[in-house]
Amino acid sequence: MGDLAEKNQKASVPAADNGGTFHEGLKDGLAIGLGYLSVSFSFGILAVASGLSWWQAVLVSLTNITSAGQVAGVGIMSASGGLIEMMISQIVINMRYSLMAISLTQKTDGSMTAVKRALLAYGLTDEIFGVAVSKDHKVGAKYFFGLTILPVTGWVSGTLLGAVLGGIFPDFLTNALAVGIYGMFISIVIPKAKHSRMILICAVIACAISCLFFYVPWLKAHVSSGFAIIIAAVVAALAGVFFFPHYDETGKEAA
């Protein structure tokens, strides 16, 4: 009996440790939630300006949890665009989530059953993914669930606030808040880039390609921002794989 209890202890404790706890996820999600609150505030303003009512703006945020895709989607809605156009634009802009989802499957632990994956996929965003993969332990279902709660809450409530109060806040205040989301991205990339030359070089390449799509007028006019991100990210990652063929799974260059 004691033997069995001890075995269970041994089996269960490392599993929980490996995947992270619900509470740890909740804590890690706080910064993302605060960042989302400010970004979705801007989205709420934009959605109402595009002709949506406040509850429609909130419904878009609740069912999508994505910034670039929602901005494009609201544009299509206000132009009474077609369903196929909506579908294609969302696939192209959000395709990066497919790459992230595959990348994240390599880090999930045994607690991520098929049903839990199908449910938790709803909350997979750039920032949640960025935080989850930067953990030095595996990603369990409880941790990931905890991680998504505050960002989803922040995203939806920020949209509501922006849609209802948007006109009241001065622009310079909401603009400054929007920089916070990029600060969050930077805080995920830089510490990793500091310790891995491969990540540093790939990050710089990604920024350079992203600049090309932004500053070359023809590219800017013909390539959507969502697609530009996919191209920049994939080309930069391929360049890394090509230049650092001896990269190993610990994240350090072997040769």
Place this chain on the structure above:
Amino acid sequence: MNISVFLPLLLVMAFTTYLVRALPFTLFRRRITNARVKAFFDLIPYTVLSAMTFPAILYATDSLPAACAGLVVALVLSFFEKSLLTVALGACMSTLAATVVMMLIQKG
């Protein structure tokens, strides 16, 4: 917005966005063993975030110098491996401070 326009578009949008996330997350169950393929997927998060941040951060506000202030503060704080929240708030606050300074300069 008229519900007959809004609702079909919302459903298509939400369903597409969900499937783009859920299909690969649910169906892809293998461990990637090929070192190069694995390295590629390890790098994707950092290249995606980098591409999304730069140069977009420079135009997140109406003032380029203010955005640069936020960028520099975020770079410095994250170089010293401060927490996510610290970096995000530091970037916001320095952008806000620089914006206010710029507004005062323009007024005076």
